[in-house]
Amino acid sequence: MSTPFANFQYGIYLEGALNGKRPSHPMGWDALEAEATERLAPGPRGYLNGGAGTEDTMRANLEAFRRQRIVPRMLRDVETRSLARRVLGTDLPAPLLVAPIGVQSIVHPDGELAVARGAAATGIPMIASTASSYTLEAIAEAGTASEAATPRWYQLYWPRGRELARSLVERAEAAGYGAIVVTLDTWLLGWRPRDLQQAYLPFLESVGIANYLSDPVFRSTLEKTPEEDPMAAVGQFVGVFSNPTVTWDDLAFLRECTSLPIVLKGILHADDAREAAARGVDGLIVSNHGGRQVDGAIGALDALPGVVDAVGGEVEVLFDSGVRCGADIFKALALGARAVCVGRPVMWGLTVGGEEGVKTVLQSLLAELDLTLALSGLANVDQIDRSALTTRP
Numbered sequence: 001m002s003t004p005f006a007n008f009q010y011g012i013y014l015e016g017a018l019n020g021k022r023p024s025h026p027m028g029w030d031a032l033e034a035e036a037t038e039r040l041a042p043g044p045r046g047y048l049n050g051g052a053g054t055e056d057t058m059r060a061n062l063e064a065f066r067r068q069r070i071v072p073r074m075l076r077d078v079e080t081r082s083l084a085r086r087v088l089g090t091d092l093p094a095p096l097l098v099a100p101i102g103v104q105s106i107v108h109p110d111g112e113l114a115v116a117r118g119a120a121a122t123g124i125p126m127i128a129s130t131a132s133s134y135t136l137e138a139i140a141e142a143g144t145a146s147e148a149a150t151p152r153w154y155q156l157y158w159p160r161g162r163e164l165a166r167s168l169v170e171r172a173e174a175a176g177y178g179a180i181v182v183t184l185d186t187w188l189l190g191w192r193p194r195d196l197q198q199a200y201l202p203f204l205e206s207v208g209i210a211n212y213l214s215d216p217v218f219r220s221t222l223e224k225t226p227e228e229d230p231m232a233a234v235g236q237f238v239g240v241f242s243n244p245t246v247t248w249d250d251l252a253f254l255r256e257c258t259s260l261p262i263v264l265k266g267i268l269h270a271d272d273a274r275e276a277a278a279r280g281v282d283g284l285i286v287s288n289h290g291g292r293q294v295d296g297a298i299g300a301l302d303a304l305p306g307v308v309d310a311v312g313g314e315v316e317v318l319f320d321s322g323v324r325c326g327a328d329i330f331k332a333l334a335l336g337a338r339a340v341c342v343g344r345p346v347m348w349g350l351t352v353g354g355e356e357g358v359k360t361v362l363q364s365l366l367a368e369l370d371l372t373l374a375l376s377g378l379a380n381v382d383q384i385d386r387s388a389l390t391t392r393p
């Protein structure tokens with residue numbers, strides 16, 4: 001049996017030939033980005049597509065992928081294939097997840113609900129952001145409406161106030177999220193010229209604060225309810241949303257709050273990876289937040305091998321930042337990622353086609369990955385290793 005994603009492209013040709021039906025969604029990655037970009041209003045467009053400072057790191061993420069080249073092998077039986085992989089104790093149909101992205105309703109009114117549904121339809125886990133436009137409970141429900149088995153993870157922006165952190169984590173566990181992803185690189189929002197130029201920040205329009213407004217601990221800190229005084233609630237959110245005082249020692253508190261696997265997102269330095277392993281975390285995500293935080297930071301793919309070499313055996317290392325196509329997923333896997341998270345392309349799919357757009361993006365990535373695997377002479381994702389790549393100077 002080859003993978004369930006095999007020959008997705010033939011279905012498209014057949015629909016065209018038999019029914020005269022062309023995809024309503026652009027099938028090329030550049031065309032998708034262009035169409036989504038054109039549809040968005042200037043504020044959301046800048047927020048989604050923009051990066052920190054000169055956007056040097058955002059570009060470095062893409063360039064790092066272009067420097068790695070696949071060297072396909074021939075004459076190997078690739079009829080029977082599998083993309084399946086076990087990640088943090090859960091069997092996934094492929095080593096792919098949807099990266100946590102906040103404030104999704106700025107690009108489509110259904111926001112995270114559409115992403116949860118589109119992801120569930122493909123079996124790909126979604127990582128729901130703390131700064132989601134809908135509550136984590138509503139997102140969980142949307143994701144289970146069609147496909148009960150699709151796992152989901154929860155991304156925590158560690159807030160000021162341990163009880164609020166505990167409350168968010170306990171809610172996520174109760175709602176069936178299977179891992180807690182703690183984002184480490186956004187204690188403060190980066191310098192983002194596109195947003196500054198337009199004075200655009202979604203929270204100020206009350207987008208992205210649903211998990212706080214619905215949280216009993218957060219609500220207990222307000223003098224008036226958010227319904228009575230919405231702007232005071234926004235102000236309180238901005239004050240507690242993220243906590244730059246957190247250190248390695250605080251991870252012990254998080255461990256007490258939950259029995260779920262803990263994943264640290266935003267690791268780039270091998271020494272931080274070793275520290276995380278020593279502290280007993282379950283997973284890491286090598287990421288520079290899509291070039292949105294430290295302008296001038298290393299391209300994320302360039303950081304991946306060093307982190308894998310530091311801890312590969314002890315801690316599962318995942319990856320995001322700059323993944324734009326199936327070949328990029330292959331390359332990150334070859335450099336040692338256990339799984340890969342895709343960010344902006346899913347948002348472009350959401351912008352263009354809502355739930356269907358998300359589904360098409362994920363199906364296309366999986367089909368491309370499957371084809372890249374097969375045409376490179378490999379039958380399953382465990383066979384992808386560094387020998388499949390060469391580095392272009």
Ligand SMILES: Cc1cc2nc3c(=O)[nH]c(=O)nc-3n(C[C@H](O)[C@H](O)[C@H](O)COP(=O)(O)O)c2cc1C
Nearest residue numbers: 048099100101102129183289290321322323343344
């Ligand atoms: C609009 C936008 C919002 C994001 N929101 C979050 C978030 O709420 N939490 C988080 O951990 N990362 C967030 N990220 C970062 C992504 O999880 C991921 O690291 C990044 O998108 C990877 O870069 P790429 O999309 O260019 O591949 C956000 C990224 C974008 C583009």
Ligand SMILES: CC(C)CC(=O)C(=O)O
Nearest residue numbers: 102103131186208289292
């Ligand atoms: C600060 C968040 C709500 C969103 C985020 O992580 C981002 O915009 O990069």
